[in-house]
Amino acid sequence: MSALAIGYLSLALIGLLIYSGMHVAVALAVVSLLGVWAITGHFWLGMTYVMQAASDSIAEYTFGVVPLFVLMGLAFSESGFGRDMFAGVSQLTRRLPAGLGVGTVIANALFATVTGVSIASAAVFSRVAIPEMVRSGYNQRLALGIVVGSSVLGMLIPPSLLMILFAILTDTSIGALFAGGVGPGLLLTLAYCVYLVGLGYLRPELLNEKARDLRIAERKGNALLIIPSLLLAACVLGGIYGGIFTPTEAGAVGALAALLLALAARRMGLASIWRISVQTGHITAAVCFLIIGATVYSGMLSLSGLPTSIVEFATSSGVGPVGFLFLFSAVVIVLGTILDSGSTILVSAPLGYPVALHLGIDPIHFGLVTIFGAEVGLLTPPFGLTAFVVQATMKDEGVKLNDVWRGSFPFLLVMIVILALIILFPQIVLFL
Amino acid sequence: MSDERSGGGGLAAAFRLFVRIAAIANVVATAWIVGLMFLIVLDVAGRNLFLAPIAGVPEMVAYSIVGIVFLQVTHTHVTNQMIRSEGFVELFANRRPRISNFLLMFGEAVGAVLFILLAAAAWPRFMSAYARGEYVGAAGYFQLTVWPFFLLIMVGSAFLGVSYVFAFLRLCGLPVDGRKAEGRG
Amino acid sequence: ETYNATVVTGHPAVFLWVKMLTEVFVPTVNKELEKTAHKINWTEAYGGTVAKVGGELEAMESGLAQITIGSGLFEPSLLPLQNITYMTPFAVSDVDQVLGVIDRLHDEIPELRATWEKYDMEYLANFGLEDYLLISKFPVTKLEDLKGHKISAPGPAVNWLSGTGAVGVSGNLTTYYTDLQTGVTDGVIVFPTAAAPAKLPEVAKYVTRTHFGAQHAGAIVAKKSWMDTLPPEVQQAIKVGADAYAKAYREGLASRVDDAFKALAASGAVITDLDEGVRTQWAMGLPPIARDWAADLDSKGLPGTKVLGAYMQGLRDAGAKPSRNWDQQ
Numbered sequence A: 001m002s003a004l005a006i007g008y009l010s011l012a013l014i015g016l017l018i019y020s021g022m023h024v025a026v027a028l029a030v031v032s033l034l035g036v037w038a039i040t041g042h043f044w045l046g047m048t049y050v051m052q053a054a055s056d057s058i059a060e061y062t063f064g065v066v067p068l069f070v071l072m073g074l075a076f077s078e079s080g081f082g083r084d085m086f087a088g089v090s091q092l093t094r095r096l097p098a099g100l101g102v103g104t105v106i107a108n109a110l111f112a113t114v115t116g117v118s119i120a121s122a123a124v125f126s127r128v129a130i131p132e133m134v135r136s137g138y139n140q141r142l143a144l145g146i147v148v149g150s151s152v153l154g155m156l157i158p159p160s161l162l163m164i165l166f167a168i169l170t171d172t173s174i175g176a177l178f179a180g181g182v183g184p185g186l187l188l189t190l191a192y193c194v195y196l197v198g199l200g201y202l203r204p205e206l207l208n209e210k211a212r213d214l215r216i217a218e219r220k221g222n223a224l225l226i227i228p229s230l231l232l233a234a235c236v237l238g239g240i241y242g243g244i245f246t247p248t249e250a251g252a253v254g255a256l257a258a259l260l261l262a263l264a265a266r267r268m269g270l271a272s273i274w275r276i277s278v279q280t281g282h283i284t285a286a287v288c289f290l291i292i293g294a295t296v297y298s299g300m301l302s303l304s305g306l307p308t309s310i311v312e313f314a315t316s317s318g319v320g321p322v323g324f325l326f327l328f329s330a331v332v333i334v335l336g337t338i339l340d341s342g343s344t345i346l347v348s349a350p351l352g353y354p355v356a357l358h359l360g361i362d363p364i365h366f367g368l369v370t371i372f373g374a375e376v377g378l379l380t381p382p383f384g385l386t387a388f389v390v391q392a393t394m395k396d397e398g399v400k401l402n403d404v405w406r407g408s409f410p411f412l413l414v415m416i417v418i419l420a421l422i423i424l425f426p427q428i429v430l431f432l
Numbered sequence B: 001m002s003d004e005r006s007g008g009g010g011l012a013a014a015f016r017l018f019v020r021i022a023a024i025a026n027v028v029a030t031a032w033i034v035g036l037m038f039l040i041v042l043d044v045a046g047r048n049l050f051l052a053p054i055a056g057v058p059e060m061v062a063y064s065i066v067g068i069v070f071l072q073v074t075h076t077h078v079t080n081q082m083i084r085s086e087g088f089v090e091l092f093a094n095r096r097p098r099i100s101n102f103l104l105m106f107g108e109a110v111g112a113v114l115f116i117l118l119a120a121a122a123w124p125r126f127m128s129a130y131a132r133g134e135y136v137g138a139a140g141y142f143q144l145t146v147w148p149f150f151l152l153i154m155v156g157s158a159f160l161g162v163s164y165v166f167a168f169l170r171l172c173g174l175p176v177d178g179r180k181a182e183g184r185g
Numbered sequence C: 001e002t003y004n005a006t007v008v009t010g011h012p013a014v015f016l017w018v019k020m021l022t023e024v025f026v027p028t029v030n031k032e033l034e035k036t037a038h039k040i041n042w043t044e045a046y047g048g049t050v051a052k053v054g055g056e057l058e059a060m061e062s063g064l065a066q067i068t069i070g071s072g073l074f075e076p077s078l079l080p081l082q083n084i085t086y087m088t089p090f091a092v093s094d095v096d097q098v099l100g101v102i103d104r105l106h107d108e109i110p111e112l113r114a115t116w117e118k119y120d121m122e123y124l125a126n127f128g129l130e131d132y133l134l135i136s137k138f139p140v141t142k143l144e145d146l147k148g149h150k151i152s153a154p155g156p157a158v159n160w161l162s163g164t165g166a167v168g169v170s171g172n173l174t175t176y177y178t179d180l181q182t183g184v185t186d187g188v189i190v191f192p193t194a195a196a197p198a199k200l201p202e203v204a205k206y207v208t209r210t211h212f213g214a215q216h217a218g219a220i221v222a223k224k225s226w227m228d229t230l231p232p233e234v235q236q237a238i239k240v241g242a243d244a245y246a247k248a249y250r251e252g253l254a255s256r257v258d259d260a261f262k263a264l265a266a267s268g269a270v271i272t273d274l275d276e277g278v279r280t281q282w283a284m285g286l287p288p289i290a291r292d293w294a295a296d297l298d299s300k301g302l303p304g305t306k307v308l309g310a311y312m313q314g315l316r317d318a319g320a321k322p323s324r325n326w327d328q329q
């Protein structure tokens, strides 16, 4: 069997194993092991490869701060500050039919201006926003979808780790990519809001109005409660834009600030701080094992030559620039069903980029299409990293992965529509 | 979750001991996360207030995550928090419980073999890193020796493999928790 | 007969040293092989898809790859001698002189090739990086200008700031732009062909040609035990390919550096040359980085002092005028 055939077979096998209930990280690693074995003919070589990738893939500064963002999110929600913040937001957006949902999307867009990693957004907002939306009468799946869908903004609105990765892989300007992300980021934020408001008019039973009004009434007169949340946000945002710490360091500063504030306000004791730290560790281990699995598998895919072959197919079809962008983003979305967004860009961008240049496509436009396509993968099964993070964070509330997939499906559709718009109208990216 | 009740013979006793070790590793990893938070905050403070950043923080953070993950992962598995897509298995669980149980057993068995092999593959890497005194960082500035991390990968994988073995045995109906299993992990 | 060879790098093909593998090395070897009855079936995996930066040698040792770029910068413990140029800042601006001397030392000092062979690698050809410079948010004309500023620097280059009053913060290409933009640091030590595409002048416009020096950045290496199994004519083809790689790299680099300075100027940079007197003052004020490094290697049984002396002497013989004779002071 050719290496290429092994590559295609491995895609099918991974889907099968994941749906059969095997731990996702195990499925990815074991298929990679079998794939490298089949390609090279040496079993132990495959094993050594998996082992090496296990350490190399997560031994990165950016992943090192994953637990700190998770901790910040848990501290923020467990202390009740998250609830207070949402009470404040719902006051502001109370005239809208989907006020809390719109508030969550906008809060996520604001948080995206400081974080470069979508899993940080997902970790912070799942614990803070979902219980609040559910308490006020939202359908649980809708609440899950809102958080998963809007967490992609974390890597779309600058700063963005994916843009830095793309810039380095293709020699394009980080600054120009950051600027290019603003348009698509705002457009997606707006599209989510429009979708939610429309839903509020058409299916009001999904966003129970009454319960929300009750809650607001119950909170009235306690507007001061929002102050600690504002302080925390000011501390994180001010620190980053004041040049005191980097967006990645903000995870540590934000977590410590949230914990200290919770202690000072007697919202949390040392015992509950320890409890959420343990939970942080579990989420970190589960998520990092997924990242290891996806990285190992992307290496195996590269060895099989599959990415080269599908990009060659896309280019040899003889389509023009727009057709190429549609085909290429389809390839990226397919890769994104199984890989994390970083790995998706790693294996696809260097292959598509020269073709895009040859066809006269603006490099920044191509970059944003690729990045947006890779981010679609954050919410597509069987491997969708932010969906996993939200589920891992909400597991003890009885949330199943299936609920997350179903809840985020409408948001996936919105993303695909926006992606098509970005392809058709390069100005969305290039207007700045 | 571990069952605190005693009894169930040697297997149950072994599992209780195993869970205790995993819980200790979990405590160490959790403390490590808290330590990491303080390390970064001190680096930020040192750099801004005293113009004295802590050398090697990027390297320490990068490798800490390896340590935290491999210390924590067994406990994550023991407490059934590894991420899986349960949709189809649950569909089967109601109509064809045997098929569902078989699929879960298969998954745990593959995990057991994979992680025990991973531990074996980490051994030569640990040995070479130790023998060569491998480090990351830069000579004359900051050096972080890497063999302890390969040791953690090796030991962590081995423990995780054993955890999968226990989960497999439980699905086989053996009294791992000191009582008859209900068929599903 | 057909042989399989996998080429891996942690860096993507936009970097010249990787690009030349796929554009010059592989085609040249193929062309040479056309004269023989043999063929190589290549798998090229660049950009960290198979091995991350710093993980290339492990991929070679395990047998996953047969050819790679080995870099002392990312393997400080395995290839310490190969970091000689990073320990001797302000020594030489001309990358050709660096590469020429390093290549010759590989023939004169057997221990240099031996450090590769210890890990079953065969040294084929080297490559380097052009003269490093400083990009900052503030103009630099004298040493005092650096005082109290935070400056990002890669790996061992953090040492180049000791004793200047500036604070070295270790960073890399992925952090520079945002570090400068958010003000976490006020300057970066970088080479022009990386600074230009990253558009660093957008966030820090003063480009000071400090002449930290050109660097020996790494070598193209093959797995030795694999090379030994190949027929002599295939081995020869690989060596011809490596020579062509080295030649093309140097030619390509010169024009790229020119373009980089044009691009920097076009994006609004204020480019100045650091006064020679200030440069000497800076160099002489540094701690004895090279001597400390050499002594440490000597104590580990490696010829640190010998390589340092031969390298500096080689530079002087080649006509370079080091701001500090690191082997003497």
Ligand code: NA
Binding pocket: A111, A112, A113, A114, A115, A116, A117, A153, A154, A155, A156, A157, A158, A159, A160
């Ligand atoms: Na962002």
Ligand code: NA
Binding pocket: A336, A337, A338, A339, A376, A377, A378, A379, A380, A381, A382, A383, A384, A385
């Ligand atoms: Na996906």
